[in-house]
Amino acid sequence: MAEPSFYATKRSNTGLGLFAVKPIPKGTRIVEYTGSLISNAEVEKRVGKYFFGINAKWSIDGSARSNIARYINHSCRPNAEALISGRRVWIWSKRNIPSGEEITYDYGKEYFEGIIKPRGCRCEKCDSESNRTKRKTPESKTKQTKHTAPSTLGSSVSAPFRTQQKSPCIHA
Numbered sequence: 123m124a125e126p127s128f129y130a131t132k133r134s135n136t137g138l139g140l141f142a143v144k145p146i147p148k149g150t151r152i153v154e155y156t157g158s159l160i161s162n163a164e165v166e167k168r169v170g171k172y173f174f175g176i177n178a179k180w181s182i183d184g185s186a187r188s189n190i191a192r193y194i195n196h197s198c199r200p201n202a203e204a205l206i207s208g209r210r211v212w213i214w215s216k217r218n219i220p221s222g223e224e225i226t227y228d229y230g231k232e233y234f235e236g237i238i239k240p241r242g243c244r245c246e247k248c249d250s251e252s253n254r255t256k257r258k259t260p261e262s263k264t265k266q267t268k269h270t271a272p273s274t275l276g277s278s279v280s281a282p283f284r285t286q287q288k289s290p291c292i293h294a
Contacts, residue, residue, distance in 0.1 A: 129146075129153070134224050145219065146215050151214050152225060155174050157189050160173075165181045195224065198243060198247045201219050202225050213227060226245065
């Protein structure tokens with residue numbers, strides 16, 4: 123697992139984020155998404171945004187500040203991925219992450235459609251696309267354009283954040 127000295131919490135354009143303070147090689151297990159294991163039925167009753175669904179029955183309540191992985195933001199072009207192994211969730215680097223870069227992963231279709239898309243995606247990829255569109259459009263000087271990520275994703279979310287990923291093949 124990556125040492126805590128590999129990352130630090132800092133401000134990003136979407137709030138707080140987790141940033142690499144040293145280069146992180148591709149295929150590195152960066153951090154575990156930790157918290158209490160709760161039933162999905164309990165998730166439906168609670169209010170919050172740090173629930174991570176691990177299967178059809180269970181989720182992790184990652185709201186405790188000791189869960190460093192909760193600071194990892196969504197990106198439509200992520201440099202990391204969340205992989206589920208049993209009832210544990212690990213964040214792995216998908217590519218080399220240079221020092222100073224924000225660590226991100228894709229929160230999944232359900233969260234994106236229900237939470238991010240209605241407000242407009244502010245990840246680096248979508249934010250830069252939005253700024254290019256604003257610069258090219260003459261009316262953008264007088265009218266703010268609300269950017270939303272592509273609408274190729276399907277259904278809406280009916281519960282708080284419950285990203286579900288396929289059970290992975292964990293690297294040694």
